[in-house]
Amino acid sequence: xxxxxxxxxxxxxxxxxxxxxxxxxxxxxxxxxxxxxxxxxxxxxxxxxxxxxxxxxxxxxxxxxxxxxxxxxxxxxxxxxxxxxxxxxxxxxxxxxxxxxxxxxxxxxxxxxxxxxxxxxxxxxxxxxxxxxxxxxxxxxxxxxxxxxxxxxxxxxxxxxxxxxxxxxxxxxxxxxxxxxxxxxxxxxxxxxxxxx
Numbered sequence: 487x488x489x490x491x492x493x494x495x496x497x498x499x500x501x502x503x504x505x506x507x508x509x510x511x512x513x514x515x516x517x518x519x520x521x522x523x524x525x526x527x528x529x530x531x532x533x534x535x536x537x538x539x540x541x542x543x544x545x546x547x548x549x550x551x552x553x554x555x556x557x558x559x560x561x562x563x564x565x566x567x568x569x570x571x572x573x574x575x576x577x578x579x580x581x582x583x584x585x586x587x588x589x590x591x592x593x594x595x596x597x598x599x600x601x602x603x604x605x606x607x608x609x610x611x612x613x614x615x616x617x618x619x620x621x622x623x624x625x626x627x628x629x630x631x632x633x634x635x636x637x638x639x640x641x642x643x644x645x646x647x648x649x650x651x652x653x654x655x656x657x658x659x660x661x662x663x664x665x666x667x668x669x670x671x672x673x674x675x676x677x678x679x680x681x682x683x
Contacts, residue, residue, distance in 0.1 A: 490571065495662065503662030508544040508573045511566035512536060515579035515589050516640065517553040527551060531578035534642045538649035544657075547571055554580050559592035567596065567633040573661045575633055576653070579640035581624045590624045593637045597628030601660075604636065608648050615643065632667075634660045 491505060498504050514532040529551065536546045548566060552558040559577065566575045580589030594600070604627035612620035625648065627636045634657060638648050 502659050503666050504658040505573050505661040506658040509547045509571050510539050511548045511572040511575040513550045513562045513577040530642045531640045531645045534645040535576050542654050554586040556588045556592045563593050567631040574657050575635045578638045581639045583622050589637050590626045596630040599629040601627040611647050629664050632664045
């Protein structure tokens, strides 16, 4: 049975698997915003991510706002990667070095495969903007339930840099590769590819 993702699957000019347009999930991590008594709290990081993806024709399917809390972050991300109508998930906020900055730990606990190159490239780009402060960023990425997940800082500049220069250009290819084994309609977990001891 053909799924919606199959309808959006194709190849790029180099024959690489891509999913385009992408369906995006965004999780904003901020205790102050999550506790604000507002129907539509201010969310500049989430807004920036959405604008970057929509500018390239992708669609944001879900936006969530959670507290700086390991369980809340992990639950939100886990719920999004489990959805078949979400191709990529991004979190914004909680990547620093204070005691309540736990977004990297909460998201990485779900990763089947890490994407260390993202954090390395992001910090390299950040060096040009903020100098030595780039070392305090713990931005990370990985694949969870066949879904690319990116954990970004909360600043709008950081979200724009990460999305425009790294994530948006590569995300359709990453989503295509991460789900390539589903092309025949069969879901398989990472464990299906690992040999038994």
